[in-house]
Amino acid sequence: MQKGFIGLALRNEELLKSNDQLKQQLDEVLKELNATKEEREEKAARKEARANRKRLPKRDPMTGEIYRELIRTTEGPTYIKLRTRIALCILSVTGIRINELLPLKVSQLETLFKENWIAIDRSKRGPSNHKAFLTKEGKKIIQDRQKDFQLIFLIKEPDSYLFTAEANHSKQLDRVAITRDVNKVMREVSNRLPTKPNITSHSFRIGFITKLWKDSKDIEFVKQTIGHRKLDTTSAYVNQLSDQERQKRINDLSI
Secondary structure, three states, X not given: OHHHHHHHHHHHHHHHHHHHHHHHHHHHHHHHHHHHHHHHHHHHHHHHHHHHOOOOOOOOOOOHHHHHHHHHHOOOOOHHHHHXXXXXXXXXXXXXXXXXXXXXXXXXXXXXXXXOEEEEOOOOOOOOOEEEEOOHHHHHHHHHOHHHHHHHHXXXXXXXXXXXXXOOOOOEOOHHHHHHHHHHHHHHHHHHOXXXXXXOOHHHHHHHHHHHHHHHOOHHHHHHHHOXXXXXXXXXXXXXXXXXXXXXXXXXXXX
């Protein structure tokens, strides 16, 4: 009988250990289920927040008329006005992002002026050392700013940063300063125009891509020209042609 009690006690001990193991496994399963549930709830919350957030009005593309008004507004002898005019000019003829202005050197501006192309450092977003070539219209815009360019060539060395503070031409200007200057004049011009267009520095890129697409109808060409990594990114900028535009293109065809 004593052996029976000992065996029963050992059996109970095994059952208790087994129960502890099962409880531990159950706790782990519940923990995983709760983590999965929380992850799903967070994902659903983010999705709902994206759906309910207030979206900014769609930005309008840059046009020749708006660009000319921007240049008129920034006329003046000060260095900041000169710097802003050159920024507006380069954004207009290349369609680059405003932060891509900052690493530019004076020597690159010389290449743009003399050879009609400029190397853009896009190591973080798109191909590095991407070349932006000027269109026929872009060449004219560059020539119109010849006096501004010549002044920069006089006051800065070729290896100096193109965009710097007035008091320190050796230090690269930060993005906040250049964005503030450009968007300030764009708001001023927008408020003056009858249509009150919603324009920011990115409007240059939108307008550049839109015009490239309308003139070429080659989405791969536009993608490579603007320096996008993915075709879907370029496609997001492309708007459908109006009936009038499609009719005009049909009439121009020789078939």
